[in-house]
Amino acid sequence: MDFKEVEKKVVENALNYGKQYNITIDQDFALLKLYEEVGELSQAVLIHRKKSRPEKHLAEEISKEEVAKELADVLGMVMVNAHVMNIDLEEAITKKWINR
């Protein structure tokens, strides 16, 4: 799957989530949800590094998988943000990170 295909599927899933739970996926929702996912990533990393309450600790491979899931959530919400702001994310990444 290329970048645009991944983006399309992620956005479709987000819009279906919105329909399912009667939530409008607008710019405010997308940005706040991105922050929520960044928070979840922080929590997952703290747990993975055993810098959380001991009762939250998980086996190494499981906590790493949780970090991977939250990274995916952050990236997915970045894609949703680009969509609701009508921004070509592939072009923006190419300009900002590749063709500097």
Ligand SMILES: [Mg+2]
């Ligand atoms: Mg999450």
